[in-house]
Amino acid sequence: MIDPGLLPIQTTARDDAVLNALADFVMQEELQPGDRLPTERVLSERLKVSRTTVREALTRWEGLGLVERLQGSGTYLKGVVSRDMLHMPLTFASGNDFESLMHTLEIRRALEAEAAALCALRAGPSELAFIKQKLEVMEEAFHSRAGMSSDEDWDFHQSIYRVSGNPLFEQIISAMQEAFHRFWEHPLGVRDFGHASFPYHRKLYERIVAHDAEGARAEALKLIATVEDDLRRGAANLKLLDLK
Amino acid sequence: MIDPGLLPIQTTARDDAVLNALADFVMQEELQPGDRLPTERVLSERLKVSRTTVREALTRWEGLGLVERLQGSGTYLKGVVSRDMLHMPLTFASGNDFESLMHTLEIRRALEAEAAALCALRAGPSELAFIKQKLEVMEEAFHSRAGMSSDEDWDFHQSIYRVSGNPLFEQIISAMQEAFHRFWEHPLGVRDFGHASFPYHRKLYERIVAHDAEGARAEALKLIATVEDDLRRGAANLKLLDLK
DNA sequence: TTGGTACAATGGTCTGACCAATTTCTGCAC
């Protein structure tokens, strides 16, 4: 079998060249997010560079969140890649304290509200059905498990970001989600976290169906407000414990 | 809403461990940007991992712009590093096309509105004076030059981000602004870009002084809306040119 | 159908070597 792309590399600055070649390959083969890339060993052979170099290049992409590596399985495309793409990694200090988490939540509230508004404006019938399905899965999980389920909840919100038509929303929010994960390894002791937010999900959906941008924005703000309240309660609990 | 725990266990995360160890080292030694890190070989020996692993870890940091490697010289710290940092890699479809600009503007609108609302809630007398001063400088520049001045305008908005009490607003926005800076100078050939937004600056300030969060949010939304209109007009102009 | 087992494929790590760019040292000319 002869692949048209993936010609040998010649210049110096190998790993950069590898990334360009790989970007070309991805575009040429029209690979979608979720598709599997060629094996490191295959790339190494095709590009006539060592596997080390291939790995360094892929490590770059992995750090930028463009690609995901699964040991024993393969390397999978995680974002859209094209040769002329502007990568802008933001890094800043963000501790695990209450204040930092509150800051990220404020960013999230801002983006969530805007995404909801845009979503209300732009969602067509098929997009609405997509969101509705995510909503119903979430509600089902809520009732069967008697509590908020993070995965299904996340799917619902993610569907809104996607339908907003602006990929930046999803990128920024999902990057911040990692901060949440870190934080929740040391929970604040709040049980049923996010429980209060449940009813607002359907309200938000209804405003989107009605193409009511400002209404959707308002509901999204209320939803995040309940989460902030939970967080504040958790912080209060911690303070109580500290006093003992 | 958030993850309840049960994260996947990780048996192999050596390069991550290397980065944590390195972050600790940097903090312990109080290394500043520009300082040189230990050699790859030294790190390899000290951390009891192979040089390959050290290199993979450093490649991650290099990709995030935290570190710079100079062959024959060494690896140098390029940014501030701490153990718990939030990495937020964003990727744009590069370029000066209308759609990309619109996407960044949508993010900006989201953050601007939220920052304005928080600002209205949190601004004390001295903060209000700070914002007022920036506003007056901007207005002065507007009248003397008969047009919006990007620098003074940017200073005004930046003061709002700062008073919001959440550093993330300023960091995210300024990073995006930087990426498109050259383009914002003369966007799409629209003269008097941002001219229509002028009166809304003072209105926004007045809502902040009144500690009216929702009012401030609304004015910020209107302000960005005028910029979007300008952008749309520019896109229409370009399209006209294309047809010739 | 279920569950287990062997095997192949794939990413992760290691070792040791050599290359290329840079820095530092050395010794000679003046």
Add this chain to the structure above:
DNA sequence: GTGCAGAAATTGGTCAGACCATTGTACCAA
């Protein structure tokens, strides 16, 4: 002593080949 050219050491970049750990798959037995 000074200045400078060349040698030597240092350091990141690449390579080759090996082995480990995890995953996916095909096959077999209960």
